[in-house]
Amino acid sequence: MIKKISFSFVLFLSLIGFSQNRMTPELLWKLKRIGNIAVSPDHTQILFSLKSYDLAKNSGSSDLYVMPIKGGTPTQITNRPGSEFDAQWRPDGKVIGFLAKDEIDGVVNIFEVNPDGSNLSQISRNGIDITGFKYFPDGKKVLFTREVKLNKVNSNEIEKDLPKSNARVIDDLMYRHWGEWDRGVRTHIFFATIENGQMQGRGVDIMKDENFDAPLKPFGGMEQITISPDGNRIVYACKKKEGVQYAISTNSDIYIYDILMGSVHNMSSKMMGYDLDPSFSNDGKKLAWLSMEQDGFESDKNDIIVHDYETQLKTNITIDFDLTVSTFVWGAEGKKIYFKSVHEATEQLFEYDFKKKEIRQLTHGVHNYTSLAFAGDKLIGGRQDMNHPTDIFSVDIKSGKEEQLTEVNKEIYDTLELGKIEKRWVTTSDGLKQLVWVIYPPNFDPDKKYPALLYCQGGPQSAVSQFFSYRWNFQLMAANDYIIIAPNRRGLPGFGQEWNDAISGDWGGQPIDDYISAVDDLKKERFIDGKRIGAVGASYGGYSVYYLAGMHENRFKCFVSHCGLYNLESWYGTTEELFFANHDIGGPYFNQIVPKSYAEFSPHKMASKWNTPMLIFHGEQDFRVPLNQGMEAFQVLQLKGIESKMILFPDENHWVLSPQNGVFWHREFYSWLDRHLKYGAH
Secondary structure, X not given: OOOOOOHHHHHHHHHHXXXXXXXXXXXXXXXXXXXEEEEOOOOOEEEEEEEEEEOXXXXXXXXXXXXXXXXXXXXXXXXXXXXXXXXXXXOOXXXXXXXXXXXXXXXXXXXXXXXXXXXXXXXXXXXXXXXXXXXXXXXXXXXXXXXXXXXXXXHHHHOOOOOOOOOEOOOOOOOEEOOEEOOOEEEEEEEEEEEOOEEXXXXXXXXXXXXXXXXOOOOOOHHHXXXXXXXXXXXXXXXXXXXXXXXXXXXXEEEEEEOOOOEEEEOXXXXXXOEEEEXXXXXXOEEEEEEOOOOOOOOOOOEEEEEEOOOOEEEEOOOOOOOOEEXXXXXXXXXXXXXXXXXXXXXXXXXXXXXXXXXXXXXXXXXXXXXXXXXXXXXXXXXXXXXXXXXXXXXXXXXOOEEEXXXXXXXXXXXXXXXXXXXXXXXOOOOOXXXXXXXXXXXXXXXXXXXXXXXXXXXXXXXXXXXXXXXXXXXXXXXXXXXXXXXXXXXXXXXOHHHHHOOOOOOOOHHHHHHHHHHHHHOOOOOEEEEEEEEEEEOHHHHHHHHHHXXXXXXXXXXXXXXXXXXXXXXXXXXXXXXXXHHHOOOOOOOOOOOHHHHHOOHHHHHHHOOOOEEEXXXXXXXXXXXXXXXXXXXXXHHOOOOEEEEEEOOOOOOOOOHHHHHXXXXXXXXXXXXXXXXXXX
C-alpha cells in the first residue's frame, strides 16, 4: 500500500533543498545585536553592547565592548551572568557605568568598570530595582529612576484580611497599557550623591507623591531626562494626566526641576502635543526638545524646538523641513544640531546650522541609521538595511563619507547568499507615485515564476524603510523563494506630512488602494506568478489583511494577519490609548454623528465576502489590539468553512519577543505560505 506523503515531509524536503547559505529562523536568532552606542567624552573610544541569544535556553544576554573610534578590534569589558544595559561614560571618561542585576538578591543596581574591563564595582545598594540612570556633569551625583508604589489596585491590598483574593479594582481608564496591567506603581526620578564610590541613601524623589510616570510609559527611556551642564537643573518629559484624560491626550510637557530651590517649571505649557527628549547645549545656553503640534495625534510631524536662555525665545528650527525628526544631538559649541529623519523610506542624518539657518543632508544611500552620537568631526551611529542588522558606522561631518567600524556578524554573512533589493516607483489609483521596495530571492532567475507576498505595514504611520526586523525579515522571506512587494502606501512618513496624514480617517480608502496598485503593477512582471500571491501584515498591517480579504477580488491566494484590528467598534471599547483611535478612526462609535470609519472601513462589515484561507497570530497580552480581535475573525472563518488556523501566544503582547516563540512563529508562517503558495492546499 502506497502511503500519502504528508505536507510537513514535503516542506522538509523543500527546505533541505535550499542552499545552506540562506537565512533561516534559527540563524536569525544567532545574529548578534548591537545596541547602547556611546562615544567617550574625549571622542577617542566607542562603547557598545552586544546581545546574543541562546535558542535552547530561550533567553539572551548582553555584554559591553569598547573600541577605538577609528576602528579596530573591540575589547569585551564585561562577562557577568545576565545582561548589562544602560551603559554610559562617566563625564570624566575614566569609568563606564551600567545597570545589571546584583548576583545575590537579583535587584538591578548601578555598577562601574574601567574602560579596559578592570576594577568592576557596585556603586548602588538600595535594595530596589533601578530602571535607568545618568551621571551629573561633575560625576559627584547620580540621577536614577525607579518604581514607586502609589495606588492600591488589588483586592488583597485593600482588604488585608483577604490575602488570597486576587480581584483587580478599577475605577478609571488606563488600567492596562500595551502589555501590562496597572500595578499601582509609577516611575519617578531620584538623585543622590556619590561618596567613595558608593551612592548615598535611596535618593531624593523630585516627583514625590505625583501619580505620573517619567519617563513616559511604555517606551520612554533616559533620553527623556537631562541634566543642565552646571548640575543645578533636572529637565524631564512627563504627561501629567490620569485616567480618561491620559487615555485621550498626547499632551506631554518639558519640566525643569531646580535642585537648589526644589521648584518645578513647565517649559512647554502652551504646546499641546507630545514634547519629549530635552537636551542642553554644552554651554547650557540653549535647551532643545522634540515637539508635536497637535494633541491626540501620536504620529504628527516631530520638530526640534530650541529655547534660548539669553533671548528667552523659543524657535522651531525644522518648521520648514517637511519631514519628521526622530532623534537629535548637539554639536560641540551649540552652533549646530545633528538629527535623524526618514527620507523616502530610508533613515538619514542631517545637520542644522544655527548661523546659516540651513539644513544639510549628511548621509545618502539605501540604509537606515538607528542612532547617532557626536564625536568632534564625526558622527557615530548604528546603521542597518533590509539585508543586514545593525553595525557601527562613522560619518565624516564635512564630507558625509561613511565608514563601517564593526562587522559583528561577519562569520555568518560571509557564507550567506543575499537577495537584491530594488526601489520602484508605482503610479497609484489617483495618479501619484508611491515608493515600493521589491526584494528578490537569492540567485534570482528572471525566467522563473515566483510566488509573491504583499507586505502590509503596521503603525499605521511607520515607514517601510530599510529596517532589519527579527520577525518581519525580508531577507528570510526571500530566502524561502518569495518575491516581496513592500509599498510605502499613504500614511507613511518620509514623503512629506501631507502623505503621512492622508491615512487618518481613511484607513480602508486610499491606503488600501495603494496596496492594490502595487500588487497589480508588480504582477505584470513575467517572473511573478499572479495566481500565487499572499498578503501578510501586523497591527494596521493585520487590519489591512482583514480588509483586503473582503474586497480583493481573488488577487490573493492566502492571508496572514498578526495582531490585526478586525472590528473597529469592539476594538474601540477595549483598547487603551484612545487618542490614537479618536484621531485615526474619527472618535467613538457611540457619538451622535458616527464616524464613517465604522460603517465603511471596519473589516468585519465585509466578512460576508471572505473566501480565502487565513492564518491568524495574536498575543494574549496585547492590550493595544486586544485578543478579541483575532478571536472574532477566526470565528467567522470557521463558521464560513474557510480553511484557517489561529495561533495564540499566552505570554506575548503586540510582538513576539522570546526566541523559541519567535522560531515557532516563523515555522508556522512559512508552513502556511508554502502550503498555499507553493504546493497547493491539501
